Amino acid sequence: MTLRLVTDKTAASPTLPRFPSVVALIEQIRPVLPFYALHPARFRAAADRFLNEFPGTPMYAVKANPSLPVVDQIYEAGIRHFDTASLAEIELIQGRFSDATCHFMAPVRLPGAAAKAAQEYGIKDFVVDSDQELDKLLREAGGKGLRIFVRIATPLGGAILELSSKFGTKPDHGAKLLRRVVEAGATPALTFHVGSQCLSPFTYAQAVEMARRAAVAADVQIAALDVGGGFPSNYPGNDVPPHHWYFDTIRESLSTFPLMPGGELLCEPGRALCAEGSTLITRVILNKGEALFLNDGSYGNMDELCQPGWTAEYVRKVYWLDANGRAHERTGAPRPFRIYGPTCDTVDVLPKPMMLPGDIQFDDFIVFENAGAYTAACRTQFNGLFSDDWAIIE
Ligand SMILES: Cc1ncc(COP(=O)(O)O)c(C=O)c1O
Incomplete structure (x- = not known):
């Protein structure tokens, strides 16, 4: 794993965009790469x-x-x-x-x-x-x-x-x-x-x-x-x-x-x-039935979910945007999905299926709570994919 320390001392938190809620962030930004929302x-x-x-x-x-x-x-x-x-x-x-x-x-x-x-x-x-x-x-x-x-x-x-x-x-x-x-x-x-x-x-x-x-x-x-x-x-x-x-x-x-x-x-x-202060916002980029491809995976923020013996999960919610750009939570009965990351590597897949609302679709946002520890710390630039977008939730 590549540890990238961002040492630009001018990139201070006061300059980060601020949103009243994670839902408002999704509606306004519609993140393409994984996005980090911080709760002071x-x-x-x-x-x-x-x-x-x-x-x-x-x-x-x-x-x-x-x-x-x-x-x-x-x-x-x-x-x-x-x-x-x-x-x-x-x-x-x-x-x-x-x-x-x-x-x-x-x-x-x-x-x-x-x-x-x-x-x-x-x-x-x-x-x-x-x-x-x-x-x-x-x-x-x-x-x-x-x-x-x-x-x-x-x-x-x-x-x-x-x-x-x-x-x-x-x-x-x-x-x-x-x-x-x-x-x-x-x-x-x-x-x-x-x-x-x-x-x-x-x-x-x-x-x-x-x-x-x-x-x-x-x-x-x-x-x-x-x-x-x-x-x-x-x-x-x-x-x-x-x-x-x-x-x-x-x-x-x-x-x-x-x-x-x-x-x-x-x-x-x-x-x-650091875990509970961060929410990770990811996006479904491809939906092949039971297989969901996300913009995030084992080379991104999900390294820990791939560790042998790891038994924890993140609290998660799924949102979709309507034609007016308003976000709504998916509430379909949960069912298991195989989660693939966006890189070309076959091992970029979570070892266990993830329970998600059964009506989840391509382009939906999956929001993971308590996701501040060993997520951003372990992300790599593999395949040229690297997320470094942050906001504060007030
Ligand atoms: C020497 C040392 N100190 C502190 C920590 C932080 O551990 P944790 O995040 O479980 O509190 C680690 C984690 O690997 C470590 O190796």
């Missing part, structure tokens, strides 16, 4: 949950949606800390928000990235889960003045997309890394990621326990614990507990965690801060 109030509600109820500092994981209109919404909603996974993301955030703090929380970095991040951008927080990456980090950025988080692998828990088979280490090796961090003159800290769209708050308690074992075995003062992302969005098809259950579980499990006095608790949600 929903971004604020998501940020408020973390700023007011999470018992520590929330960072926004930029990778979930690095589009400028979205990071603007996140910033305007009050988030000032950003989990940046690359120099491009650091440049994007620091170039845009002078009072934002970036944290380089990717456990593997490109050669030279840590050096530039530390020396040119003043980044202090880094993550490692291996001796080799720690060697590389110390060689490039030294140890003094850095806070180095050791990432612990978590047990397979309630996450729809697990992240611990690729990243994280066992507590005993984590302990060795922590001691090396201290020997290098850096500040030791711990982190984990329970996996994305985690449906079980208890998974965080298990993960804190793994981190606790590493801290105890290392016998060093732990200056910070970052409990990662993974907080779910409320998609149909998933049984999603409220976020405060997660925060309460994390708060309780901290009572056993040896965080030094004055130590910091952080989290780095991506999905939970």
Whole structure:
């Protein structure tokens, strides 16, 4: 997948077109390419949950949606800390928000990235889960003045997309890394990621326990614990507990965690801060009976719907335009459709059929709610198709 960061700093959200509703947008614009409609109030509600109820500092994981209109919404909603996974993301955030703090929380970095991040951008927080990456980090950025988080692998828990088979280490090796961090003159800290769209708050308690074992075995003062992302969005098809259950579980499990006095608790949600604020408007470009071809697909905004094991869906509504250009919702009895994307690739098809109103037609608009996470972030320019059209819904 090609991550395209739009770094035009002049393309600020205040210049985006504004509409009273998604229906009004469809009537006036009749989008040909997939179109993103942003709801500032929903971004604020998501940020408020973390700023007011999470018992520590929330960072926004930029990778979930690095589009400028979205990071603007996140910033305007009050988030000032950003989990940046690359120099491009650091440049994007620091170039845009002078009072934002970036944290380089990717456990593997490109050669030279840590050096530039530390020396040119003043980044202090880094993550490692291996001796080799720690060697590389110390060689490039030294140890003094850095806070180095050791990432612990978590047990397979309630996450729809697990992240611990690729990243994280066992507590005993984590302990060795922590001691090396201290020997290098850096500040030791711990982190984990329970996996994305985690449906079980208890998974965080298990993960804190793994981190606790590493801290105890290392016998060093732990200056910070970052409990990662993974907080779910409320998609149909998933049984999603409220976020405060997660925060309460994390708060309780901290009572056993040896965080030094004055130590910091952080989290780095991506999905939970950006999903619900975005509506994705797509269009049916061809209708072959049970097969619908959309202007969007796996090379566009539907990468996540193609992930193995992905069980969630988006809330969706279908609209058609009458001869006067007025939009009406389709209300036919739902039936399953095979959804193809617009590119020439045979694999550009959703793995599961989608239930849609049976009277859906060519040229209708399918509107997906809660569609801000890992949609625009994963779109490509394959076949010359790339959408970058945005509006604000007031
Ligand atoms: C290191 C790290 N932090 C944060 C996130 C954000 O996760 P989520 O969107 O599930 O909250 C990810 C997602 O892959 C990640 O890899």
